[in-house]
Amino acid sequence: MLAQASKHLRKTKAKPNPAEILLFSPLFSAMPMPKSPKLFSSYTRSRTLSSRLKRFFFSSHFCFLFGLAGFLFGSVSYLYPTPPARKCLGSDPLSVSVSWDLNPKLGAGEVETGRKERHKVMGFVGIQTGFGSVGRRKALRSTWFPSDRQGILRLEEATGLAFRFVIGRTKDKAKMAALQREVEEYDDFILLDIEEEYSKLPYKTLAFFKAAYALYDSDFYVKADDDIYLRPDRLSLLIAKERSHSQTYIGCMKKGPVFTDPNLKWYEPLSYLLGKEYFLHAYGPIYALSADVVSSLVALRNNSFRMFSNEDVTIGAWMLAMNVNHENELALCSSDCSPSSIAVWDIPKCSGLCQPEVKMLELHKREDCSGGTATTSDR
Numbered sequence: 001m002l003a004q005a006s007k008h009l010r011k012t013k014a015k016p017n018p019a020e021i022l023l024f025s026p027l028f029s030a031m032p033m034p035k036s037p038k039l040f041s042s043y044t045r046s047r048t049l050s051s052r053l054k055r056f057f058f059s060s061h062f063c064f065l066f067g068l069a070g071f072l073f074g075s076v077s078y079l080y081p082t083p084p085a086r087k088c089l090g091s092d093p094l095s096v097s098v099s100w101d102l103n104p105k106l107g108a109g110e111v112e113t114g115r116k117e118r119h120k121v122m123g124f125v126g127i128q129t130g131f132g133s134v135g136r137r138k139a140l141r142s143t144w145f146p147s148d149r150q151g152i153l154r155l156e157e158a159t160g161l162a163f164r165f166v167i168g169r170t171k172d173k174a175k176m177a178a179l180q181r182e183v184e185e186y187d188d189f190i191l192l193d194i195e196e197e198y199s200k201l202p203y204k205t206l207a208f209f210k211a212a213y214a215l216y217d218s219d220f221y222v223k224a225d226d227d228i229y230l231r232p233d234r235l236s237l238l239i240a241k242e243r244s245h246s247q248t249y250i251g252c253m254k255k256g257p258v259f260t261d262p263n264l265k266w267y268e269p270l271s272y273l274l275g276k277e278y279f280l281h282a283y284g285p286i287y288a289l290s291a292d293v294v295s296s297l298v299a300l301r302n303n304s305f306r307m308f309s310n311e312d313v314t315i316g317a318w319m320l321a322m323n324v325n326h327e328n329e330l331a332l333c334s335s336d337c338s339p340s341s342i343a344v345w346d347i348p349k350c351s352g353l354c355q356p357e358v359k360m361l362e363l364h365k366r367e368d369c370s371g372g373t374a375t376t377s378d379r
Contacts, residue, residue: 094149094164095183098211099193118217122160123239123288125222125232126208129165130196131175134182135357136226137165141186143364144230149187159236162216165189165226166208168196190215202307202314206297209289213298220250221294223315224286227352229337229344229363231371238329238342239288245325248290251282252333253326268309281316285352286332286343289315293324337369344369 127145129137141147145163146155156162165188170176183189192207194200205223212221220239224230238250256278260271268274289297297318305321308314319326334341344363346354353359363369 094152094187095189095191096215097191097193098207098214118215119162120217121156121162122218123162123220123222123236124212124216124218125161125163125224125235126166126190126212127163127224127226128204128208129167129226130198131167131170131172131179133226134178136360137182139357139360140226143360144232144370146188147186152188155232159232161222161232161236161239162218163188163232166192166204166211168192168194168200168204168207170196199309201311202309205311205315206300209294209297213291213294218291220248220288220290222286222288224343225284225352227345227350227356227360228285229353229360229369230286231342231369233371234331234340234342238331243290243325243327246290246292247296247322247324248327249282249287249293249319249324250289250327250329250332251287252330253280253282253328254278255280266310268313270306270308274308278313279316279320280326281312281319283333283347284310284312285345287312287315293319293322296322337363337366339368 127140146152152163167179167189169191179189179191183191190208190211192204192211194204194207196204208223209221212218222235222239258271258274258276258278259266259268261267305318306314308317329342331340331342333347334344335347337344345352346359353363
């Protein structure tokens with residue numbers, strides 16, 4: 001067949017028909033002949049006027065519709081821009097530095113956090129710590145306090161409570177550098193723009209509540225020290241209880257003699273204003289204030305209320321000035337682990353655990369203390 005086709009072409013010396021070449025190609029020689037010649041003659045037949053008009057109108061309509069769709073899409077994109085992509089859960093740093101009363105545009109009690117929205121939690125727990133408490137923080141991260149950011153987020157999800165260490169600043173550059181390395185490693189701090197000194201604990205406590213309120217939309221704000229053994233799950237149940245009073249002050253309440261001896265640790269220079277006995281107030285190692293109470297504290301300027309020498313007494317005095325409900329919770333000052341203990345510390349020998357770096361680890365090994373889990377951070 002190929003020879004006949006070639007002979008035919010040589011005789012005619014005509015331009016080869018593409019249809020004939022296609023039909024006589026070896027690749028298509030075994031294919032059945034099409035019933036309709038239109039499938040092949042369409043390559044060479046001239047287009048009629050009607051077909052050209054049809055193609056013209058079809059192309060015009062298509063271009064018009066395509067252009068209209070583009071215009072509508074552009075208009076919608078302009079009027080309703082696509083929101084920015086959401087970051088993965090937990091992608092933002094957990095640690096944050098907070099300053100207050102430095103910007104003249106801010107009102108009383110407002111703070112600079114660098115965040116636009118407050119993070120919603122049931123309770124926020126600020127573990128008060130200092131530059132000399134590296135060993136305590138290490139012990140905590142080896143027991144009930146998670147040692148990594150994912151552990152902190154899992155604990156928050158399980159209990160509804162957010163936990164952070166709270167610390168001020170120092171003029172010692174070496175200590176600040178060491179703190180920065182710790183922040184970068186663990187990412188579990190709130191850094192306050194206030195001098196970290198024992199004599200300034202009342203000021204630090206007020207700064208803590210202001211910062212916590214600015215960062216977290218919480219039902220309760222808990223102040224805790226870094227030398228107590230805590231059960232976050234039980235603290236969560238305490239915070240979650242239904243209460244009829246929106247202004248609540250939860251703690252292990254006490255009264256006691258006012259210390260007038262300058263040689264004693266808890267000496268009170270303003271003892272002449274207090275008399276011989278302190279009013280009812282919570283022990284300092286751990287207590288909680290409801291959101292309504294903290295919002296009132298936030299509205300205060302740092303020098304508007306009297307500061308006593310001891311922060312627990314200072315907070316207790318402010319609570320007397322407010323219409324708060326004193327909720328006495330003895331589980332917050334347990335001297336040993338029990339089925340109901342929330343916070344364990346060596347009351348009354350120490351204002352926390354005696355030798356906390358050692359005692360913390362010992363308590364965590366006991367099933368009645370840890371609840372039978374090795375740790376809350378799955379280490």
